[in-house]
Amino acid sequence: MHAFRFDAIDLPPEALAARRRIREFLTSEQKRRDFVSYRNSWNSFDPEFSRRAGAAGFIGVTWPREYGGAAQSSLVRFVITAEMLAAGAPCGAHWIADRQSGPQILRNGSARARRDILPRIAAGECYFAIGMSEPGSGSDLAAVRTSAVRDGEEWRINGQKIWTSNAHRAHYLIALTRTGEAGPxxxxxxxxxxxxxxxxxxxxxxxxxxxGGHEFNEVFFDDYRVADDMRVGGVGEGWRMVTSELAFERSGPDRFLSDYRLLVEMIEHLRENPDPRQEIAVGRLVAHLAALLRMSTAVAGLLERGENPALEAALVKDVGTAFEREIPEIARLLVPVLPSFEAGEPFAEALAQVMLHAPSFTLRGGTREILRGMIARGLGLR
Ligand SMILES: Cc1cc2nc3c(=O)[nH]c(=O)nc-3n(C[C@H](O)[C@H](O)[C@H](O)COP(=O)(O)OP(=O)(O)OC[C@H]3O[C@@H](n4cnc5c(N)ncnc54)[C@H](O)[C@@H]3O)c2cc1C
Structure with missing residues (x-):
């Protein structure tokens, strides 16, 4: 039986200093670039913003300096990512590379991959996609059929991926392939x-x-040739790699702050003259957010201590994405404004935007049913 580890974490001075720095950076970026907060989330792609964030030292912050990182703690990174989302910064171009592909390459990539790729990610100039899902193999990743066959110093990849976010604008993807028998x-x-x-x-x-947007893709491999030193981890170790990578993917503030700007716009709307029903609903959401913030900070603390946070990450994602889906449902009941892209009104536009994206919040990165299965197993219930 596993107990959840959600210890209270006091942010260290360097994380508080990082919060001040990132807030200053985001305020000046907003003035300079005039980005509209409620239009952005971590899927908003803006290479210029990512390049400037990289130059200011806000990407790859936990990585060693030799790879362009800042050798800072996971708590510093947590604060930086949470602030980017809270400000509605267009941070999507570098997001996946910073969150999971870069850390994966740092831990399991070849010397060439680390040397050639990591500094470019940290500079905000190199973006990644995730090549896990396939038709017929989404939740059940063990059923992956895309094959890689060894051919001298190279491998030949054939098959298909699906739902590959950003593959049309990323430089690389990390593909999960079948290279041998699945075993018992x-x-x-x-x-x-x-x-x-x-x-x-x-x-x-x-x-x-x-x-109606173009965010994800199908990706087809037709005798794609890849050098052996672009392999990530050992041959046959893909399952272990993917499960540890998913812990990075699931634990962060992107799993409860995707529609934070709608919450802000809703509070702006109700600020002047809230009735008791509105006050209670907003209070409940804000209390829920505070609990999620604490849980997610605790996961950053586990990462910092080198512990595997897979179970806690699954719980944060399940509860966090349920919260993200609740925000538009409550917002449309509390505020008598219809969702609209044409009304020229921030709340109406934020609501329209979120309503069309919210169904995906509990699918991407692992569905609720899969996460709850993991949580039940972690609790010894199955
Ligand atoms: C916006 C978005 C972006 C995405 N980006 C990427 C990406 O960049 N890269 C990538 O690889 N994938 C990506 N995905 C794919 C995503 O990871 C899969 O959609 C998800 O894992 C579910 O897989 P599936 O769609 O094949 O559904 P299925 O696995 O077919 O599941 C269908 C339904 O059955 C349920 N189910 C399945 N198995 C079980 C079980 N054992 N027990 C109980 N219920 C079960 C599921 O919960 C779900 O409700 C993205 C998805 C979305 C929506």
């Missing part, structure tokens, strides 16, 4: 490779999302 526990025979999306043998086709 179904988790064997999987290997990850860094795929350069500019090279021949890989084709990216758009899929439109519910909002």
């Amino acid at each position: 526990d179904r988790h064997g025979g999987l290997t990850q490779f860094i795929v350069d999306l500019s090279r021949p043998g890989v084709t990216v086709r758009p899929i439109r999302n519910l909002a």
Whole structure:
């Protein structure tokens, strides 16, 4: 039986200093670039913003200096990412590379991959996509069929990925491939490779999302050749890599702050003359947010201590994304304004934006049912 580890964490002085620095940076970026907070989330792609964030030292902050990092703690990184989301900064270009691909390469990539790729990510100039899901293999990643076959010093990849966010504008993706037999526990025979999306043998086709936008894609591999030193981790170790990477993917503030700006716009709307029902609803949401903030900070603390936060990360994502989905439902009941992109009104636009994206919050990065299965197992219930 596993107990959840959500210890209260006092942010260290360097994290508080980082919060001051990132707030100053975001205020000056907002003035300079005039980004509209309620239009952005961590899927808003703005290479110029990412380049400036990299130059100011806000990407790859936990990585060693030799790879362009700032050798800071996970708590410093936590504060920086939370502030970017809270400000509605267009931070999507570097988000996945900073959150999970870079840390994966740092821990399990070859010397060449670390040397060539990490400094470019930290500079905000190199973006990654995640090549895990396939048609017929989303929740059940062990069923991946895209194959990689060894050919001398290279591998040849054939197959298809789906729902690949940003593949049309990223430089690389990390592909989970089948290189051998699955074995009795179904988790064997999987290997990850860094795929350069500019090279021949890989084709990216758009899929439109519910909002009509182009964020994710299908990706096809047709005898794509990749050098062995672009392998991430050992041959057959893909399952272990992916599960540890998903802990990074699931634990952060991006799992409860995706629609934070709608909460802010709602409070702005109600500020002047709230009735008791509105006060109670807003108070409840803000208390919920405070609890999530504490839980997610505790996961950053586990990462900092080198402990595996997979179980706690699954819980934060499940509770956090349920919170994200609740915000638009409560907002539309409390504020008598219809969602609209044309009204020229921040609340109406934020609500329209969030309503079209919210269904995906509890799917991307692992569905609720899968997370709850993990939590039940962690608690010894199955
Ligand atoms: C906005 C968005 C962005 C995404 N970006 C990426 C990306 O960049 N890279 C990438 O690789 N993937 C990405 N995905 C894919 C995402 O990870 C998958 O959609 C998700 O893992 C679910 O897989 P699936 O769609 O195949 O659904 P399925 O696995 O077919 O699941 C269908 C339903 O069955 C339920 N279910 C499945 N298995 C079980 C079980 N064992 N027990 C109980 N219930 C179960 C699920 O919870 C779900 O409700 C993205 C998805 C979205 C929505």
